[in-house]
Amino acid sequence: MSLHIPRVLTTAIVSFALTQPALAHEQAGVAGGLVSGLLHPVTGIDHLIAMVAVGIWGAQLGAPAIWILPITFPLVMAVGGVLGVLHVPLPVPEVMIAVSAVILGLAVAARLRLPFPAAASVVAVFAIFHGHAHGAELPRAANALAYGVGFVTATGLLHLFGIAIGALTRWPAGERIIQGLGAGIAGIGCYFLAQGLGAVA
Amino acid sequence: MRLKSVRGLMAVAALLTGTNAAEAHIVAARLGDFYMGASHPLTDLQDVVLWIATGVLAGTLGASKGRWLIPVFPLGLLVGLALGPVFGAVSAQLANATMMLAIGMLLAAAVQVPTIVLCAIAFAVAVTRGAANGAELGPETDRLLFGAGLGCVGYGAITLTMALTAAFRRTTGSVTSWRAIAVRALGGWIAAIGLMMASLVLAS
Numbered sequence: 001m002s003l004h005i006p007r008v009l010t011t012a013i014v015s016f017a018l019t020q021p022a023l024a025h026e027q028a029g030v031a032g033g034l035v036s037g038l039l040h041p042v043t044g045i046d047h048l049i050a051m052v053a054v055g056i057w058g059a060q061l062g063a064p065a066i067w068i069l070p071i072t073f074p075l076v077m078a079v080g081g082v083l084g085v086l087h088v089p090l091p092v093p094e095v096m097i098a099v100s101a102v103i104l105g106l107a108v109a110a111r112l113r114l115p116f117p118a119a120a121s122v123v124a125v126f127a128i129f130h131g132h133a134h135g136a137e138l139p140r141a142a143n144a145l146a147y148g149v150g151f152v153t154a155t156g157l158l159h160l161f162g163i164a165i166g167a168l169t170r171w172p173a174g175e176r177i178i179q180g181l182g183a184g185i186a187g188i189g190c191y192f193l194a195q196g197l198g199a200v201a
Numbered sequence: 202m203r204l205k206s207v208r209g210l211m212a213v214a215a216l217l218t219g220t221n222a223a224e225a226h227i228v229a230a231r232l233g234d235f236y237m238g239a240s241h242p243l244t245d246l247q248d249v250v251l252w253i254a255t256g257v258l259a260g261t262l263g264a265s266k267g268r269w270l271i272p273v274f275p276l277g278l279l280v281g282l283a284l285g286p287v288f289g290a291v292s293a294q295l296a297n298a299t300m301m302l303a304i305g306m307l308l309a310a311a312v313q314v315p316t317i318v319l320c321a322i323a324f325a326v327a328v329t330r331g332a333a334n335g336a337e338l339g340p341e342t343d344r345l346l347f348g349a350g351l352g353c354v355g356y357g358a359i360t361l362t363m364a365l366t367a368a369f370r371r372t373t374g375s376v377t378s379w380r381a382i383a384v385r386a387l388g389g390w391i392a393a394i395g396l397m398m399a400s401l402v403l404a405s
Contacts, residue, residue: 030246067382067385070382071309071382071385071386071388071389072309073389074389074390074393075305075309075389075392077393078394078396078397079396081396081400082397082399085400085401086403086404135400138401144397144401144402144405145246145247145250145298145394145398147397147401148393148394148395148397148398149246149250152390152393152397153390156390
């Protein structure tokens, strides 16, 4: 019996390790739109770390942030996505995305306890910039609905991942790990910020 | 023992002589259109998202309100199928996106929608989706069989989604239990998908 679980695990690991990337043709159609939407939020490191940081910060802040966040964040981000699709210009979007990673990372590292409306406003502003970037870079060939489904699902799952990491705050050692993660996120954000400002080639 | 084997032989002979050619090709039996109607909506993401959204909304409101959808939703699909040629493809896409946004917002805000409004929303969803499913039919398709298949799958999908949501939520008590939050978060996601889709339709 005890051998069964390691066998199943080994099979699962091997099957994951042997998978090949799906080469969608020009990201066209439903499958292309879905793949493109799912991958877009996870392929940009600056986006990815900021999304995870939002989830961790929400978990640190506790109720009501921890449950309002997953409900409203994708929606606010979609508002930014609409602005991006309609090509409404926002000031220095790449710099703002890097700034969001720095500030959210610092908030996690410092366990910053802002009042809920203030925290929600900060996150909402960043969400609009992140959504704008996704909307502006949307491949035209993709199926609109499929892209939306993939994009929202990937973003939501990144938050849930962040909230799951944030659950470590229940233990003192876990809290330290999370603060370390926050500092790391802020550090990576600084790199992207420097890149955005032209300091790093 | 011998009697048994004789009986067995007789049974086999009777079975073999009584066989008819198996008509496996249901298309030839004109039942193919029924299965086409039943499978067509499951291959379209707009149907899948909107039907699930409607079923989840009804499920969160409880069985007493949701059960009205069991006749209303398939009926709406049939009405939409009959009215198909009236609707245009572009306006249907925008209407679908708007309905996704509206239903998602209602779910996210955990609004206690009155039964009549719930029925009106479900009917509107069903009519537009029925029309969209009927829009691609050729003249050779038997619309009656297609409609029967569509109605059956609509009944099954809406009832199953409602039942699963009601069972998942368990109680209608706290709106901040993790189960209620999970359903509301799903609503937020559906609303975001609708918003993205609406903007993409408008931009294209």
